[in-house]
Amino acid sequence: MDQTLIRQIVEAALLAAPQPLTVTQLAGLFPEDEPAPQGSLQQALDELREACADRGVELVEVASGFRFQVKAAVHPWVARLWTERQARYTRATLETLALIAYRQPITRGEIEQIRGVAVSTNTVKLLEEREWVRVVGHRDVPGKPALFGTTKGFLDYFGLRSLDELPPLAELKDIPELEPQLPFDTPAGVAAAAVAQDIAAQSPLEEAGEDAAPEQSS
Amino acid sequence: MDQTLIRQIVEAALLAAPQPLTVTQLAGLFPEDEPAPQGSLQQALDELREACADRGVELVEVASGFRFQVKAAVHPWVARLWTERQARYTRATLETLALIAYRQPITRGEIEQIRGVAVSTNTVKLLEEREWVRVVGHRDVPGKPALFGTTKGFLDYFGLRSLDELPPLAELKDIPELEPQLPFDTPAGVAAAAVAQDIAAQSPLEEAGEDAAPEQSS
Amino acid sequence: MSEPIAQDAARPSHPQQQEMPLAVVKGQPVLQMPQDLYIPPDALEVFLEAFEGPLDLLLYLIRRQNLDILDIPVAEITRQYVDYIGVMQDMRFELAAEYLVMAAILAEIKSRMLLPRPPAEEGTEADPRAELVRRLQEYERYKKAAEDIDQLDRLDRDTALASVHVPDRSAIKAPPPVDLKEMLLALRDVLKRADLYTHHAIRREALSVRQRMGEVLSQLSDRQFHGFETLFTVEEGRLGVVVTFLSILELAKEQLLEIVQEAPLAPIYVKSLAATDDDTALPDPSSDETGADAPAD
Numbered sequence: 001m002d003q004t005l006i007r008q009i010v011e012a013a014l015l016a017a018p019q020p021l022t023v024t025q026l027a028g029l030f031p032e033d034e035p036a037p038q039g040s041l042q043q044a045l046d047e048l049r050e051a052c053a054d055r056g057v058e059l060v061e062v063a064s065g066f067r068f069q070v071k072a073a074v075h076p077w078v079a080r081l082w083t084e085r086q087a088r089y090t091r092a093t094l095e096t097l098a099l100i101a102y103r104q105p106i107t108r109g110e111i112e113q114i115r116g117v118a119v120s121t122n123t124v125k126l127l128e129e130r131e132w133v134r135v136v137g138h139r140d141v142p143g144k145p146a147l148f149g150t151t152k153g154f155l156d157y158f159g160l161r162s163l164d165e166l167p168p169l170a171e172l173k174d175i176p177e178l179e180p181q182l183p184f185d186t187p188a189g190v191a192a193a194a195v196a197q198d199i200a201a202q203s204p205l206e207e208a209g210e211d212a213a214p215e216q217s218s
Numbered sequence: 219m220d221q222t223l224i225r226q227i228v229e230a231a232l233l234a235a236p237q238p239l240t241v242t243q244l245a246g247l248f249p250e251d252e253p254a255p256q257g258s259l260q261q262a263l264d265e266l267r268e269a270c271a272d273r274g275v276e277l278v279e280v281a282s283g284f285r286f287q288v289k290a291a292v293h294p295w296v297a298r299l300w301t302e303r304q305a306r307y308t309r310a311t312l313e314t315l316a317l318i319a320y321r322q323p324i325t326r327g328e329i330e331q332i333r334g335v336a337v338s339t340n341t342v343k344l345l346e347e348r349e350w351v352r353v354v355g356h357r358d359v360p361g362k363p364a365l366f367g368t369t370k371g372f373l374d375y376f377g378l379r380s381l382d383e384l385p386p387l388a389e390l391k392d393i394p395e396l397e398p399q400l401p402f403d404t405p406a407g408v409a410a411a412a413v414a415q416d417i418a419a420q421s422p423l424e425e426a427g428e429d430a431a432p433e434q435s436s
Numbered sequence: 437m438s439e440p441i442a443q444d445a446a447r448p449s450h451p452q453q454q455e456m457p458l459a460v461v462k463g464q465p466v467l468q469m470p471q472d473l474y475i476p477p478d479a480l481e482v483f484l485e486a487f488e489g490p491l492d493l494l495l496y497l498i499r500r501q502n503l504d505i506l507d508i509p510v511a512e513i514t515r516q517y518v519d520y521i522g523v524m525q526d527m528r529f530e531l532a533a534e535y536l537v538m539a540a541i542l543a544e545i546k547s548r549m550l551l552p553r554p555p556a557e558e559g560t561e562a563d564p565r566a567e568l569v570r571r572l573q574e575y576e577r578y579k580k581a582a583e584d585i586d587q588l589d590r591l592d593r594d595t596a597l598a599s600v601h602v603p604d605r606s607a608i609k610a611p612p613p614v615d616l617k618e619m620l621l622a623l624r625d626v627l628k629r630a631d632l633y634t635h636h637a638i639r640r641e642a643l644s645v646r647q648r649m650g651e652v653l654s655q656l657s658d659r660q661f662h663g664f665e666t667l668f669t670v671e672e673g674r675l676g677v678v679v680t681f682l683s684i685l686e687l688a689k690e691q692l693l694e695i696v697q698e699a700p701l702a703p704i705y706v707k708s709l710a711a712t713d714d715d716t717a718l719p720d721p722s723s724d725e726t727g728a729d730a731p732a733d
Contacts, residue, residue: 004272005292007274008272008273008274008289008291008292009274009292009295009296010274011273011274011275012274012275012288012289012292012293012295012296012600013274013292013295013296013299015233015274015275015286015288015598015599015600016288016296016299016599016600016602017299018599028298029295029296029298029299030295054222054226055226055229056225056226056227056228056229056230056231056233057229057230057233057598067597067598068233068597068598068599069591069595069596069597069598070230070233070234070595070596070597070598071226071230071595072589072594072595073226074223074226074227074230075230075594075595075596077227077230077231077247077248078227078230078231078234078247078596079596080246080247081231081234081235081239081243081247087592089586091488091582092488094582094583094585094586095488095578095579095582097582097585098578098581098582098584098585099578099581101581101585102578102581114571114574114575114578115488115489115491115575115578116489116490116491116492116534116538116571116575117488117489117490117491117492117534118534156591157590157591158585158588158589158590158591159588159589159590159591159595160588166581166584166585167581167584167585167587167588169577169578169581170576170577170580170581172573172574172576172577173573173576230596230598233598233599233600234596234597234598234599236599238601275600285600285601286600286601287600287601287602287603288600288601288602288603290603290604293602293603293604296602297604300605301609301610302609302610303610303611303612303613304609304610304611304612305612306612307612307614309622309625312614312618312619312621312622312623313622313623313625313626315614315619315622316619316620316622316623316626317623317626319619320623320646321646322646322647322649322650323646323649323650323653323692323710332626333626333629334629348611354650354653354654354710355653355654355657355692355708355710356710357690357692357710358691358692358709358710365650365653365692365710367646367647367649367650367653368647368650375614376616376619377616380644380647381644381646381647382644382647384620385620387623387627
């Protein structure tokens with residue numbers, strides 16, 4: 001079978017399928033009596049990936065297979081197709097997600113212990129509704145709290161093939177300032193300005209307090 | 219603005235949009251203070267159309283705008299993404315198949331005698347269409363009933379080198395010990411629900427690919 | 437490449453350029469962070485929303501303000517935190533509780549630092565700050581991890597799925613999968629029933645003979661006489677020859693085969709008595725049936 005035809009089939013299938021496709025799934029497109037030759041699918045994927053160099057889309061591999069996606073460089077223009085703003089996620093949501101991703105399986109109580117603050121039911125529900133996390137079991141302690149883990153959908157959404165591709169967890173940082181009798185030597189005015197800048201930079205106010213649903217302001 | 223970038227934006231937008239886009243809609247992707255130069259969008263569309271010559275998709279203009287679509291030439295393969303499973307075979311079909319396998323060559327009348335019930339023409343036709351059984355001759359008695367036997371395709375499907383590899387009938391009598399491991403003894407409703415779930419859960423591709431050749435007229 | 441407007445529009449617009457308000461509390465812009473950070477009642481709301489809890493606030497104070505969190509006026513902070521309970525009524529009380537717990541922890545650490553330790557325990561007692569430091573460090577790690585995750589290119593925000601139209605959505609119909617066991621179970625049921633109709637009980641036989649019977653019939657489908665020997669394939673070995681021979685005998689028994697020998701030791705010829713497919717113009721014996729499967733079970 002012609003490699004050009006195989007490449008065309010793979011390209012068309014990846015663009016026609018509503019979800020990423022694995023090499024096995026791609027192989028399933030070919031009838032048994034005329035299968036794609038050994039290695040030809042991988043070759044087609046390589047060729048397609050290279051052919052994207054100059055294009056507006058790229059071929060990426062995520063947890064559940066290969067997919068074409070819009071290049072980040074042109075996405076800002078493409079995003080104007082959708083008038084409504086994309087969901088933004090609060091720090092509470094992202095920190096909860098991070099703890100589930102890096103420490104799974106983990107209970108809500110354990111998340112609260114590390115964050116030092118209650119995790120609202122809505123935060124967990126939001127992550128479950130997005131199908132980014134799911135209950136993977138229950139810890140065998142009184143109350144049988146649910147253990148949460150991340151899903152393939154989480155990896156797909158963030159363009160990852162596996163959890164290994166998450167950014168490495170930072171090293172523990174020293175907290176040298178935690179010494180007694182350290183003078184509070186920063187002038188109040190300077191400190192206030194620093195706080196103001198920080199807060200403006202991370203603009204926490206506009207995303208705080210709405211765990212329930214990511215705002216879709218437009 | 220660079221024509222390459224404009225082409226990339228147009229390509230990405232057409233691939234990201236769920237519906238065809240008009241030139242006006244494409245122009246709307248560019249901010250007012252940095253619009254796409256006069257004619258550049260049409261040029262981008264022309265370039266993209268030409269670039270599809272060797273690809274599995276093509277750029278076409280339809281009533282509501284431009285869109286990429288799967289080329290008819292590769293559609294037979296791509297269509298296997300949406301393979302539908304027909305309903306499972308009835309008990310009558312399976313019994314008929316088993317009797318043909320174990321007692322070939324056998325006429326329909328003989329099958330009916332053993333089963334104690336009539337065998338419909340459709341049942342046999344179904345097995346013939348699947349190319350699992352075929353007429354190997356006709357018994358030389360009044361009515362010249364067809365003698366059925368199994369095919370090589372039957373052996374291939376079940377992974378047998380010869381009929382000898384089917385379990386001896388004597389072992390079948392002891393099958394109750396075998397039964398608990400099998401899913402078939404679940405109540406019909408439960409089993410059907412489980413099957414339905416299976417089918418819903420797994421992508422159709424995973425089970426595609428044993429017979430129906432993609433040479434489907436499109 | 438120029439920065440597209442879409443990106444800019446995603447950021448909230450701040451109308452004032454000269455001085456950004458720290459926050460808006462009760463409709464009034466707050467331009468200056470109150471000096472006693474941990475106490476001001478009006479700023480409480482700001483903090484509760486700007487920080488992800490007491491650990492976050494403490495980290496901030498340590499990292500950015502060089503504040504010695506242990507050198508705070510415990511009596512004062514305690515009094516004011518208690519005052520906040522009133523303010524908290526119409527706010528998120530569970531958050532206030534967490535800040536109060538943290539204040540209590542700080543107070544406890546401070547008091548333990550001030551009190552002379554019993555000599556016996558001096559060597560063994562851990563620094564009361566150690567646990568707090570450990571928690572702060574661990575929280576800081578995951579706070580960073582959350583920021584990292586937020587930086588990942590993600591669908592909808594940074595990219596979108598590319599897809600094309602499929603002009604022909606007609607699905608291919610695939611026949612149902614069949615498990616061998618499924619078929620065997622069906623057969624077992626037949627056998628069980630057949631036991632009731634005893635004269636049709638099936639006895640065990642070599643299936644290879646059955647298979648070969650079909651093959652021999654196909655070979656003879658031209659209804660001509662064939663040499664007996666031509667039906668055997670030497671390459672199959674002795675077993676193959678025996679299987680073929682048995683199948684010929686079985687076919688003869690079932691009157692599907694005619695075996696002819698003109699004289700002793702003369703060549704043997706066989707001819708199929710089974711009609712070929714060409715004869716299918718004969719009346720279909722099934723025409724008198726309903727055409728539907730009678731219920732089997």
